[in-house]
Amino acid sequence: MPLELIINPPATTALELVGDRHHLQQVLVNLVGNAIKFTHQGFVELRVSLGYEDHEALWIDFVVQDTGIGMSDEVKETIFKPFTQADSSITRRFGGTGLGLAISQKTVTLLGGSLQVNSVVGQGSEFCFSLPMRKAPPNKTIHPIKILIATIDSPSRKGLINTVLSLGWDCELAKTCEDMISSVQKNQILGHAYDVVLLDWELLGSNGLSMLKSYHEVCQYEEQKKPLIILIDSCSRENIETNGADEFWDTTLFKPISSITLENTVLNLIQISAETELTSNNYSNPNDIQGTRILYVDDEEINREVLLRILENFGVTVNLAYNGQEALDWLSLNDDKVDIVLLDLQMPVLNGFQTAQQIRNNPRWQCLPLIAVSASAFQSERDLAANSGMNDFIMKPIDIDEMVRVIKQHIT
DSSP: OOEEEEEEOOOOOSOEEESOHHHHHHHHHHHHHHHHHTOSSEEEEEEEEEEEEOSSOEEEEEEEEEOSOOOOHHHHHHTTSTTOOSOGGGHHHHOOOTTHHHHHHHHHHHTTOOOEEEEETTTEEEEEEEEEEEEEOOOOOOOOOEEEEEOOSOHHHHHHHHHHHHTTOEEEEESSHHHHHHHHHHHHHTTOOOSEEEEEHHHHGGGHHHHHHHHHHHHTTSSSOOOEEEEEOGGGHHHHHHSSOGGGOSEEEESSOOHHHHHHHHHHHHHHHTHHHHTTSSSOOGGGGTTOEEEEEOSOHHHHHHHHHHHHHTTOEEEEESSHHHHHHHHHHHTTSOSEEEEESSOSSSOHHHHHHHHHTSGGGTTOOEEEEESOOOHHHHHHHHHTTOOEEEESSOOHHHHHHHHHHHHO
16 A cells, blocks of 8 residues: 555635744654654645634644554653654664654744644554744635546545635535546536546546546537646556556646645646637737747746746747756856746745846846746745846746736847
8 A cells, every 4th residue: 555645734715824934844844754754554644724813823733644653652752852763673664753853843832832742553643733823915816716526535635625625716526437527517518617627547447548538528518628637646657657548638746736736737727728818818919929038947847838838839939947056057058048037936956036146146147037936925025036136026827918028028
């Protein structure tokens, strides 16, 4: 039985919180990584929910639960001490917990919470804490989207449903492929067609290819085929790539799926399916940027692929980089082959802010237009981008009209 990683967010929409994202991320990464280390099969779940609210703060509850080896009462009493070993009898197999849990407990305490552990030998462990955060006015526009989730009954299903609901989208559930096809057909007849179908690969079984063909026969009744996303875990990647049926879906997402990844993927796919409308309505003319040479830097593969398809349709030459260091390496060899750089802000190795600063420190690239691309709606993020040397800012998910306008402005 493979190990499944689950992200289960609160199903609350339009909630913007202000807190110490950097240190919270360090704690969660450590707790999840530690849970994976001591869990051979079953699942590791990160669960986030809303706690109580007072006049000063909204308390957010965090739980990291696993189905691993568990701990005795004696171990639990010392687990937060530096270099404690969870089970001395399996030292060679697992190793110790090191300083991670001790530092995590100290960090949570400094953030205003208290890290607790519940565990039973052989039945897994649960680390939990609550932190106070301030609510900020929502800056995000909620896009009305109707989703059909077709998935097996698994621990991750609730997390996926909550992820969809947290984005403010309508969600319905199908438990079999037959139910999925029936629901799609019924909603088409009623004029309430789904925008996206999220299909778990495990639901297809041995007759998956015929089921996908049936789905597409149903979709032919629509003027435009709606995107179909296949959800699989990492263990199924090889099966997906070799079965020859990839023509039947639009893109693939790998579990666990964060709300940002899901939102960017869905909205970008919907934009692609409506590209023919973009040039015929009151949008900027994509011909205005035809022939432009763009370097797009983003660590998310789906973001790179989607934007590449859109821009190439507009006659734009696009080069891609996975992170800031790759972008700098490419620029050092090709700085005469680019007109503008689109920079994601949150990337590994070298983030967008650091990349922009290094570009501006090089006299060769002083006048090269740099455009920040980010899902963050906070003004502080925009200010940091400007201070690092960027010329403009584009919000994710990308509005194509806005992107064309910004690119045109900086290449004119």
